[in-house]
Amino acid sequence: MNFTQMVRKSYVNFRGWSTDKKYLVIESDDWGSIRMPSKEVYDILLKKGVNVGKSNYTKYDCLESNQDLENIFETLSSVKDANGKSAVITANALVANPDFGKIAKADKKDYFFESLADTYLSYPNHDRVLKMWKDIGIKENLLYPQFHGREHFNVNKWMRAINADITQENIAFENRVLLGISDKNIEKNIRNRFQYMAALEYDTEADKIEVERITAEGLAMFKDTFGFASTSFVATAAVRGDHIDKVLSENGVKFHQGGQQLVPLGNGQIKKVNKYWGDKNNYGQTYWRRNATFEPSRNQDADSVDSCLAEIEIAFRFGKPAVINTHRVNFAGGISEKNRDLTLVKLKELLQRVMKKWPEVQFINSAQLGEILAREK
Numbered sequence: 001m002n003f004t005q006m007v008r009k010s011y012v013n014f015r016g017w018s019t020d021k022k023y024l025v026i027e028s029d030d031w032g033s034i035r036m037p038s039k040e041v042y043d044i045l046l047k048k049g050v051n052v053g054k055s056n057y058t059k060y061d062c063l064e065s066n067q068d069l070e071n072i073f074e075t076l077s078s079v080k081d082a083n084g085k086s087a088v089i090t091a092n093a094l095v096a097n098p099d100f101g102k103i104a105k106a107d108k109k110d111y112f113f114e115s116l117a118d119t120y121l122s123y124p125n126h127d128r129v130l131k132m133w134k135d136i137g138i139k140e141n142l143l144y145p146q147f148h149g150r151e152h153f154n155v156n157k158w159m160r161a162i163n164a165d166i167t168q169e170n171i172a173f174e175n176r177v178l179l180g181i182s183d184k185n186i187e188k189n190i191r192n193r194f195q196y197m198a199a200l201e202y203d204t205e206a207d208k209i210e211v212e213r214i215t216a217e218g219l220a221m222f223k224d225t226f227g228f229a230s231t232s233f234v235a236t237a238a239v240r241g242d243h244i245d246k247v248l249s250e251n252g253v254k255f256h257q258g259g260q261q262l263v264p265l266g267n268g269q270i271k272k273v274n275k276y277w278g279d280k281n282n283y284g285q286t287y288w289r290r291n292a293t294f295e296p297s298r299n300q301d302a303d304s305v306d307s308c309l310a311e312i313e314i315a316f317r318f319g320k321p322a323v324i325n326t327h328r329v330n331f332a333g334g335i336s337e338k339n340r341d342l343t344l345v346k347l348k349e350l351l352q353r354v355m356k357k358w359p360e361v362q363f364i365n366s367a368q369l370g371e372i373l374a375r376e377k
Helices: 003-014 041-049 056-060 066-077 100-105 117-121 129-138 157-163 166-176 190-194 205-226 244-250 302-317 337-357 366-376
Strands: 024-031 089-092 096-098 113-115 143-149 260-266 269-274 321-327
Touching: 003 302, 024 143, 024 366, 041 056, 066 129, 066 143, 066 337, 089 205, 096 117, 100 260, 113 117, 117 129, 117 205, 129 143, 129 205, 143 366, 157 205, 190 337, 205 244, 302 321, 302 337
Parallel strands: 024 089, 024 321, 089 143
Antiparallel strands: 096 113, 260 269
């Protein structure tokens, strides 16, 4: 970590609410969403000239499998905190995915989605995921779900993209891939129109109303899927307008995981807004900041453990919980078991070194962090 990075991290951790306790939270986005269906599909896209190898998301990210959850549970339960509790990942989940078959039958003119449960059943080696998540992940507080959106893409923008006769999007649709990458050969202003992975982005008032409806529906689906309402939320790609807070509040969301907010201004313009520990909005929803990063899939040769430990140390120095930012791409092995297995080795090392250096650390999920912050602020 260079001097500039250290100053920035110190500033983020200096601001707002503090505690004399040491809490560690792991917030991981994108669970439940499809991206690249399989290694076979990945190879097909490469052969057809789609540059899926340039992003770790299209290179490694895929739907979590039975084996993935078994391996994650084993790793997390192997390290205990000061209270004898296992490490836990807050898995920010999407609860729906496009129903490619129905959309194709409608000649791509109408959008249809399927539930997360149906998505799992449509993939081989995923039939036990939801049951394992409920019976082990939630009950034993190992993989605790919170709401990330209905889908991990903006429906209207994606529909425009798949109807725009863009070669790479045609290939992606045929192979049931959510591509979400740009093509340098497409004119920039056209390319920007089809960057669709930020689900809550909008350009028009109609789009704004639509994302409100989708969010409300998604929150209801989350409760139906997991058996309880999500109390915290983080938007896909951190893009959301303040208007969505009312919808979230009406459906039980009390906390915002992402204190850094990218507010849509229309026509693809974004404004960055920073909130700090304990800040509240007009609906009484409380904010905190992610202040450490663990993303081994970006570069498995990099020392992601030491860099994350350095960020955790800064957080604790300023009396802040360590909230680690990570993504499902690091833990899914459907495309690369090696990537998943290396990540889990590093995660175990990180957790063990945390407990050795700070034996008083407590492992908690994001919902628990929110309740602590609300009680003590």
